[in-house]
Amino acid sequence: MQHLSPDQDDSQTVDGGLIPGQPDHPAFSLRFFDPSPIPVVIAVPHAGRKYAHGLLERMRHPAFATPRLEDRYVDLLATRVAAETHAALLVAHAPRAMVDLNRAADDVDWDMMNQPPADASGDRALAGGRTADRGWGGKGGTMQRARSGLGLIPRRLPGLGELWKRRFEHHELDDRIAGVHQPYHAALGQMLLRVRQRWGSVLLIDLHSMPPLPAPNGAERAPEFVIGDRFGAACGGELIAAAFSHFAQGGRLAAHNRPYAGGYVLDRHARRHEGIHCLQLEIDRRSYLEPRLVEPGDGFEDTVRLLVGLVQKLAAVAAELGGEAGSARWRMAAE
8 A cells, every 4th residue: 555645624645556558557546534433434336437448458348348348437436435424435446347356366267368278177167276375365166157157357248249449468467456356345344443442343335336226026116225134144133223224213224235235345344243233224226316317416415415424324333342442432422
């Protein structure tokens, strides 16, 4: 990491990582207060818009593919919410088209590469030795997402087909992992530990946006939010209950784990029994974008206010989960 500087509101911003093909742009920015005033960290892995010219030139339909891969402008929501709540905020600038930060580093479709690695198994997943040697991480190496076209480097999209004009070289994959994936997750892990150390407990909100969902059979409307906790493995039930209560009080419909239960970010960082709780929050893009789902719309400010209230409510619960030290700090902050 580099470029540590105080901002006017006494927060600090750390830029880190390196986007291949754009040496002047960091892969992510982390903004936080020290000490942390609330036990919440917000992360936005899929809203990056720093597209290197070489990346766009390599895509078959960049004007159509890039917006569909992005969690369009959800980083603007997160920035406003973090500014009002003083939650720590980690935002990726590297685009998902380059590397998907919610995928394990071994979740690679090797048919996208000029040659599979020498130690790849029959299904082209990375062997355990390579994972350990590179420090790439990942749980299980199932390759399910890679085969569906949405692995570490997205390969295809429904309605568009193949995204790339030609295959990749291995050094390009290595550069993306070393420059973006590894430092992003290292920064996130360190921030979660720092906040947990102060409060006894910490909540990560991994923030995403989703295309409109179909209404369930017999229902009048579709869920506007999906809360994912890996079916209870990643987050305490008290926090999930508080999130649903908040949305219900606001008259907003939320679903639990379906169709989005959370991905690699939760698998890697959640340690709920050690006080590190993680949830993934998906937001219907109609909630904050205009009808074309391209630019911020009339619902943007209402969504900011709703999320500010959510963070404040969940911060109180997370503080209580941190034991007496967390509860005492929260009471002092409220006074």
